Amino acid sequence: MRTAVTSMLGIDFPVFAFTHCRDVVAAVTNAGGLGVLGAVAHSPEQLDIDLKWIREQVKGRPFGVDLLIPSKYAGSNEGGIDGKSLRAMVPDEHREWLERLLERYDVPGLPEPASGDRGMARMRVDPKSMGPLIDVSFDNKVAFLASALGSPPKWLVDRCHAAGIPVAALAGRTDHAVAHKEAGVDIVIAQGTEGGGHTGEIATMVLIPQVVDAVAPIPVLAAGGIASGRQMAAALALGAEGVWCGSVWLTTNEAETSPAIRAKFLAATSADTLRSRSLTGKPARMMRSAWTDAWQEPDAPQPLPMPLQSALIGEAQRRIHRIAHKEGSGAQKLATYFVGQVVGQMNTSMPARRVVAEMIEEFVTAMERVNALLEE
Ligand SMILES: Cc1cc2nc3c(=O)[nH]c(=O)nc-3n(C[C@H](O)[C@H](O)[C@H](O)COP(=O)(O)O)c2cc1C
Numbered sequence: 001m002r003t004a005v006t007s008m009l010g011i012d013f014p015v016f017a018f019t020h021c022r023d024v025v026a027a028v029t030n031a032g033g034l035g036v037l038g039a040v041a042h043s044p045e046q047l048d049i050d051l052k053w054i055r056e057q058v059k060g061r062p063f064g065v066d067l068l069i070p071s072k073y074a075g076s077n078e079g080g081i082d083g084k085s086l087r088a089m090v091p092d093e094h095r096e097w098l099e100r101l102l103e104r105y106d107v108p109g110l111p112e113p114a115s116g117d118r119g120m121a122r123m124r125v126d127p128k129s130m131g132p133l134i135d136v137s138f139d140n141k142v143a144f145l146a147s148a149l150g151s152p153p154k155w156l157v158d159r160c161h162a163a164g165i166p167v168a169a170l171a172g173r174t175d176h177a178v179a180h181k182e183a184g185v186d187i188v189i190a191q192g193t194e195g196g197g198h199t200g201e202i203a204t205m206v207l208i209p210q211v212v213d214a215v216a217p218i219p220v221l222a223a224g225g226i227a228s229g230r231q232m233a234a235a236l237a238l239g240a241e242g243v244w245c246g247s248v249w250l251t252t253n254e255a256e257t258s259p260a261i262r263a264k265f266l267a268a269t270s271a272d273t274l275r276s277r278s279l280t281g282k283p284a285r286m287m288r289s290a291w292t293d294a295w296q297e298p299d300a301p302q303p304l305p306m307p308l309q310s311a312l313i314g315e316a317q318r319r320i321h322r323i324a325h326k327e328g329s330g331a332q333k334l335a336t337y338f339v340g341q342v343v344g345q346m347n348t349s350m351p352a353r354r355v356v357a358e359m360i361e362e363f364v365t366a367m368e369r370v371n372a373l374l375e376e
Helices: 004-009 022-030 044-058 083-088 092-104 127-139 154-162 174-183 204-215 229-237 247-251 259-267 290-294 308-323 330-334 341-345 352-372
Strands: 015-019 034-038 064-068 144-148 167-171 187-191 220-223 242-245 273-276 284-287
Touching: 015 022, 015 247, 015 352, 022 034, 022 044, 022 352, 034 044, 034 144, 044 127, 064 127, 083 308, 092 308, 127 154, 144 154, 154 167, 167 174, 174 187, 174 204, 187 204, 204 220, 204 229, 229 242, 229 352, 242 247, 247 259, 247 341, 247 352, 259 284, 290 330, 308 330
Parallel strands: 015 034, 015 242, 034 064, 064 144, 144 167, 167 187, 187 220, 220 242
Antiparallel strands: 273 284
């Protein structure tokens, strides 16, 4: 296939895979698409190990890295918060409510309770802490860099361009996409509300043509609700130059998705997700579970702003996921994870390479079907 993004990146198919799993990155890149490693939770050392491993697997084919660089977060005016201040900013009321929830669902403590900072999930949100991750990405010759939750800062765009690396940014609204264009991005990823993870309120079908028109001639990747060839054909018909998929990889054989979550995803329908602030403090689409229901109860506290919510719930989530595989347990009921509405069509585990191959085959069939509508 030839589109603006296949030419820009030297790939066979305009299929981009957002994933936290290095095996999926390598598999999709080797299948002719472009694997992008979500690196927000990586230490620079771990990122270096994973990117070196990917390089060995893909033998010169291109791959990318994705970073969350939110423009707004608690402490953004002070340039970030240290672990101690972060702990102090989590209200006791929230901790007590959460502990009562875990008691209600019989979720025991960790065998070795984490103390102090170790008990906090450290979500890297301040741009300064991204520097080392970006250095490691450049050292490992990434071909592409994406950022979410705001326009990439100028210093990042300049560094990427100096190294000849295209930069992309995710947008859930047309005004955000225009701001990304003004910030100098090379590709806009327009993500509809159907998508898994942080997501806005506008549906892909409505968002893509608006963004395509607003940022032209910058190429747009369509994201949110795309996991098959028919959906890919629709996205390209809307004016996108490629597709950016996240959820569909979570049930592939290569994914590190936990058995409890994988089972929930394989059984779920498209009605089983919702947007909730309960995992990160910003609205993100995830699987509905006893956890998301509890945060909507009348006595539940309001989720805290990013990154305080992740700090609040980090240990609770570890306690839940440690035992969520136990059939019928409270932890199994509570367990949730980010996923989009396409979860309803993710009904079997298969290799990531096959997901790409089936998507392209179905895309060709869909295009032939639509083209045939124009024949005499
Ligand atoms: C488990 C999960 C985690 C995600 N985390 C991030 C992230 O850290 N950075 C990011 O840019 N997008 C993230 N996303 C959004 C994806 O990049 C992508 O836009 C989205 O999954 C597309 O919609 P889909 O889920 O319908 O394929 C995440 C999505 C999922 C499912």
